Structure formats: C-alpha cells, structure tokens
Amino acid sequence: MSVLAKESVVRAPGIPPLLVTVLFCFSGFALLLPVSPAWAVEGGADELGAGLVTAVLMAATVLTQLFVRTTLRRLGWTRTLVLGALLLGLPSLLQALSDHLLPVLLTTALRGAGFGIVTVCGATAAAVLAPAGRQGAVIGLYGLAVALPQVVLTPAAPWLTDTFALPAVIACGVLPVLALPWARSLGHAVEARADGPASPGGPARNPASAGAVLRRIRWPLAVLLLVTAAGGAVLTFAPQFSATPALAATGLLALTATAALARWGCGALADRIALPPITGTLALTACAGLALIASAIGTDRAPALLAGLLLLGAAYGGLQSLTLVQAFDYAGAENRHAASVAWNIGYDAGTGLGSLMLGVAAHVATFSTGFTALSVLMGLAGLAVLLAGHNKPVDPSGSRGPRPPRAKRLPFDKR
Structure with a gap:
C-alpha cells in the first residue's frame, strides 16, 4: 500500500476524531487495569477482593454492551459517545478518594459501563466511516489506537505506582474525559454518514x-x-x-x-x-x-x-x-x-x-x-x-x- 493511500485513510472524514477518542479512552482504561486492584489491596482487600475488581469491570462492560443499541436510539451517537467517555473517566477521581473495596468496586462498575459503550461504538464507527474498499485499513488503524496505550501504560503501571502516590496515579484515569471534543466530532461524523442520528450504523434495511x-x-x-x-x-x-x-x-x-x-x-x-x-x-x-x-x-x-x-x-x-x-x-x-x-x-x-x-x-x-x-x-x-x-x-x-x-x-x- 502506498504512503498516499495510507494518508487518505487517516484523513478520511471522521477517522482522526475516532483515533484520538480511542487513544484517550483506552489510555485511561489501560492505566487503571492493574492499578485499581492494587488500590483495593492497599485498602486491606485480599487476593479475592483484588480479583473481584477486574471481574466487576468486565461484567459491567459486557452487560452494558448489550444495551448500547437502545442508548444510541434514545440519545444519538454524539451524546452516547460523550456519556461513554464520562463514565469511563470521571469515576477514577472518586475512586482515588477511598481505597475501601466497596467504593472501588462501585466506581469500577461505572468505568466498565463507559468502557462497554466506547468499545461497541468505536468498532461500529470504524466500519461506518471506512471509505469504500478500505474497511480493513480503518479497522487496522483502530486496532493500533486501541493497542498502543496497552503497550505503553499497562507495563508501566508497576513503575508508576512505585514512583508516585497511588491516588495520583488513579486520578490519571480521568484521561477519557479529555476525549470529549473529539468524541463530539466523531458522533457528528457517524450521524452524517449513517441513516439518521439514532442509527447505530448501517443502511435502512431489515436487520437479521x-x-x-x-x-x-x-x-x-x-x-x-x-x-x-x-x-x-x-x-x-x-x-x-x-x-x-x-x-x-x-x-x-x-x-x-x-x-x-x-x-x-x-x-x-x-x-x-x-x-x-x-x-x-x-x-x-x-x-x-x-x-x-x-x-x-x-x-x-x-x-x-x-x-x-x-x-x-x-x-x-x-x-x-x-x-x-x-x-x-x-x-x-x-x-x-x-x-x-x-x-x-x-x-x-x-x-x-x-x-x-x-x-x-x-x-x-x-x-x-x-x-x-x-x-x-x-x-x-x-x-x-x-x-x-x-x-x-x-x-x-x-x-x-x-x-x-x-x-x-x-x-x-x-x-
């Protein structure tokens, strides 16, 4: 693939805000993935409690993913994406205030709900916004934006927790909130490409x-x-x-x-x-x-x-x-x-x-x-x-x- 072809995909309408939104959102997710369980242990939780943090995160993510379509129909793409970024980012500030297991689990569940929205909307937006014949290239770029924060931040988490105070590291999980301007642009781009603002992405045909x-x-x-x-x-x-x-x-x-x-x-x-x-x-x-x-x-x-x-x-x-x-x-x-x-x-x-x-x-x-x-x-x-x-x-x-x-x-x- 030529360099020009790659640039045309990166600059396609809606693709830049998609990549920036994903980078910010997954940075907050990847950073706290190993840190939130460590925070619960700091507060006196045992290994079971630490495991519950990750279990609650993934359970809330999967449960929310089942209801994203309903949310899109009621709120539209822009508001749904903004809601996802806020739910993924803001609870980290609350989590940093207490290391007791129950508050950690509650804030983690909220973050899981935001992550569920972001993951479904991000993957669907990549397909909706892809130029003709370039869906694979866009999905590849989307995957790179998803993976890069995990490459950098997840392995760095132990060093960060040893170097800085745990509450300060956890508060950095607010990073998804910084994606709000791009999330709004992404929502508008998908709504313009799809059939109406409430469409979850796809032509107006009977779904299976x-x-x-x-x-x-x-x-x-x-x-x-x-x-x-x-x-x-x-x-x-x-x-x-x-x-x-x-x-x-x-x-x-x-x-x-x-x-x-x-x-x-x-x-x-x-x-x-x-x-x-x-x-x-x-x-x-x-x-x-x-x-x-x-x-x-x-x-x-x-x-x-x-x-x-x-x-x-x-x-x-x-x-x-x-x-x-x-x-x-x-x-x-x-x-x-x-x-x-x-x-x-x-x-x-x-x-x-x-x-x-x-x-x-x-x-x-x-x-x-x-x-x-x-x-x-x-x-x-x-x-x-x-x-x-x-x-x-x-x-x-x-x-x-x-x-x-x-x-x-x-x-x-x-x-």
Whole structure:
C-alpha cells in the first residue's frame, strides 16, 4: 500500500476524531487495569477482593454492551459517545478518594459501563466511516489506537505506582474525559454518514435476528475466543510462569508490541488478500507460539519463551483485526451493531476464560499443561479455517466498497 493511500485513510472524514477518542479512552482504561486492584489491596482487600475488581469491570462492560443499541436510539451517537467517555473517566477521581473495596468496586462498575459503550461504538464507527474498499485499513488503524496505550501504560503501571502516590496515579484515569471534543466530532461524523442520528450504523434495511447474526459470524468468533483466551492467559500469569520479573516484563512487552503492529498490518492486508488463508496461518502461528511457551516453562530456555511470545503476539494482534473485518463482512452492513457487540463480548469473554482455564490447569497440573492444551485447540482451529467451504458471505459489498471476485475467499460461512 502506498504512503498516499495510507494518508487518505487517516484523513478520511471522521477517522482522526475516532483515533484520538480511542487513544484517550483506552489510555485511561489501560492505566487503571492493574492499578485499581492494587488500590483495593492497599485498602486491606485480599487476593479475592483484588480479583473481584477486574471481574466487576468486565461484567459491567459486557452487560452494558448489550444495551448500547437502545442508548444510541434514545440519545444519538454524539451524546452516547460523550456519556461513554464520562463514565469511563470521571469515576477514577472518586475512586482515588477511598481505597475501601466497596467504593472501588462501585466506581469500577461505572468505568466498565463507559468502557462497554466506547468499545461497541468505536468498532461500529470504524466500519461506518471506512471509505469504500478500505474497511480493513480503518479497522487496522483502530486496532493500533486501541493497542498502543496497552503497550505503553499497562507495563508501566508497576513503575508508576512505585514512583508516585497511588491516588495520583488513579486520578490519571480521568484521561477519557479529555476525549470529549473529539468524541463530539466523531458522533457528528457517524450521524452524517449513517441513516439518521439514532442509527447505530448501517443502511435502512431489515436487520437479521441476533441468532442469525451469530450463526453467520460463528467461525470468526470461535477463532477470536481461542486467541484472546491464549492472550489473556499470558497477560494474567506471565509473572508467575516466568523465571524472573525482568523476563516477565520483557515477555509482556514482546507480546503487546508485536500484537499492536500485527493488528495494524493485518487490517491493511484485509483489503487486499483472501482472509481465511491468512487467518488459518495465524491460528497455526499461535499454536506454534503456545507450544514453545509450554516447552520453555520451568526451564532456563528464555529465548524459546520469548520466541513463543513473539509468535503468539503476531497471531493475537493480527487475528483481532481479521476476525473483526470478517464479522462485519459476514453479518452484512445492516447488522454492523450486532456484529460489533458480539465481537466485543467474544473478546472480553475469551480473555476471562483464558485466565480461568490456565488458572485451573496450573492448580490441578502445571502451567505447561494448560498452554499445551491451548496450543492443541489453536492448531485444530487453524486447520478448520483452512478447510472451510467456498460459499460467499452475506452482503459481499457491505461497507467495503468494490472488491475483486470473491470466489476464492474461502470464507467461514457455509450457509
């Protein structure tokens, strides 16, 4: 892709405010993800209480995602985006006032509601605002804006909490509020592009039922669940299965940085190549990375562990963009919102399930056993994708504009 083509996507109407809004909102989210549990522990909570903080955050996120469509219809895009940024940012100021578990949980739940709004609206806006034939490139840029704060701020959180007072760090979670001017611009841009201010993004056609949409996008969701389960397992337990804290930090940086670049690059590739072959290849790449991680745990083979994390990071990031593009593609343009909700819930559920599965595996056996099981599942998923059928997905044009003939796309949907 030429430099000019990249610039045209970045400068497309609505894309700059989308990227800035996402950067501010996800910066606040990524910063407090490890800090809020530590704040609860500072106030006397045990490990269960610290775990409840993250559990409440994700539960509130998923629950809110189910009601974003109703909120959009009642408030419109602009007010909904502003509400999401405020709910994600302002409660951090209240959270900084008390380290008792109940206030931390209540403010975390409010932040989860804001995060649920931002994630669904952000992904849907990326599809609505994408220029013809460039949906993948826009989703790649969106993924990069999502991932960069996690690359920088999540690994830096322990250093920040050691250097500055915890309340001051938590108060910095107000960053999403700084996105308000761009959130308003983004809302206006989506309303202008969609069919009316209350439209959640899509032409005025009859949308399919939620069950029908899930059937159409079942394969991309299955791959997403597995790869986010693997990523969530690493992000949760890397300090425990790494030989030293320095190795854990290096491994996490390798995973997140590689994932950010892969998410961006694979989004751009999605507009130019057949998706299932690269999706299957990346699933097999994740399989190989997980196998290397499993073999290196409990040994002094740090290079093997880092190599496995790099391979997993490439698949973890790349498959996020590819499965989101496929979800929008297969669902049809009139079902963008339903596809966005399903994808975001799949991402969050996969992350939580991966942490739970590896924790159980480590309790009854070893971390190596858990990663071996994940590796086998990813390998089976990769083979299934590569052997999928040849039927065309729903709405071949969708929001992606003119495309080459797609008989060779080998899509997942075998309706």
